[in-house]
Amino acid sequence: MQHKTVAYYVGVDADDASILACAETACNHNIHLNCVLIADLPNLPYLKYGSNRFVEAGLPSNWLDVLNGKNAALKSRATEVEALLVGQGVSANVIAFMGSGAELKHLVAGQANRSDIAFLDAELRKDPDLFHKIAYGVLFHSPVGLMINGDPFAQRDCIFLAWNDSLPASRVAHLALPILLAANEVVIGCFDLPSPDDVEGQAPGTDLAGWLSHHGCTVTVSQFRCGGNSIEHCIQERARELGADLVVMGAYGHSHLRQSVFGGTTQAMLEQTRLPVLFGH
Structure with missing residues (x-):
């Protein structure tokens, strides 16, 4: 920085x-x-409409x-x-x-x-x-x-990177690269994705882990089941369990009645105040 x-x-x-x-x-x-x-x-x-219409x-x-x-x-x-x-x-x-x-x-x-x-x-x-x-x-x-949330300039020990193969997630990984490189550990977390046995090729997050590793990051890829819980709940719980001091994730929005609003997961992560989060779109 x-x-x-x-x-x-x-x-x-x-x-x-x-x-x-x-x-x-x-x-x-x-x-x-x-x-x-x-x-x-x-x-x-x-x-307003007056009496004369x-x-x-x-x-x-x-x-x-x-x-x-x-x-x-x-x-x-x-x-x-x-x-x-x-x-x-x-x-x-x-x-x-x-x-x-x-x-x-x-x-x-x-x-x-x-x-x-x-x-x-x-x-x-x-x-x-x-x-x-x-x-x-x-x-x-x-x-x-x-x-x-928190100190935007702080040195991060463990970063939790929420991953789902989307363009916003990919963009935030690129935006966060200097911060990821300075961290001691990066955990790529994937939620409710198909089992590696059900898809052809590498498991989700593996390509990203390879790219970050080539840059010099210490990376772990983990897959988590939500078990009926919301994605935002799972991100926060897994990040806390891992001792992560920053969450990095893509931001999503949609148009509703011609008003720009956030998607549910992005909105919930913006509203929480316990975990520092870096968003990118």
């Missing part, structure tokens, strides 16, 4: 201690922080006041965060913006595009909707991986 740029997404209400902790570890690892301070736009004006705009009486207040708070907090980072001596820049919906996701992605990896501050979980919009923007509109 030397000389890397990390897109660090922070909410307006994030406390100083969290920001300073991230800044300190970034400084120790010679990492540049692209600190992205984000606020969700207040609910936009709506359309014509459509007219419905603007809450205090909407502009709320917008101006949030914008002022965002700018003020950005100035405070910039001072914190300067005082810490870390290489960093601070950008602040407000948005909603698709616009917000693309603004988020634009910052990730200029970074090597993205990390979400834990305080963003206080606003689940904003948290998921940022995560979706990074994962589905940018080429970088997304890290949640």
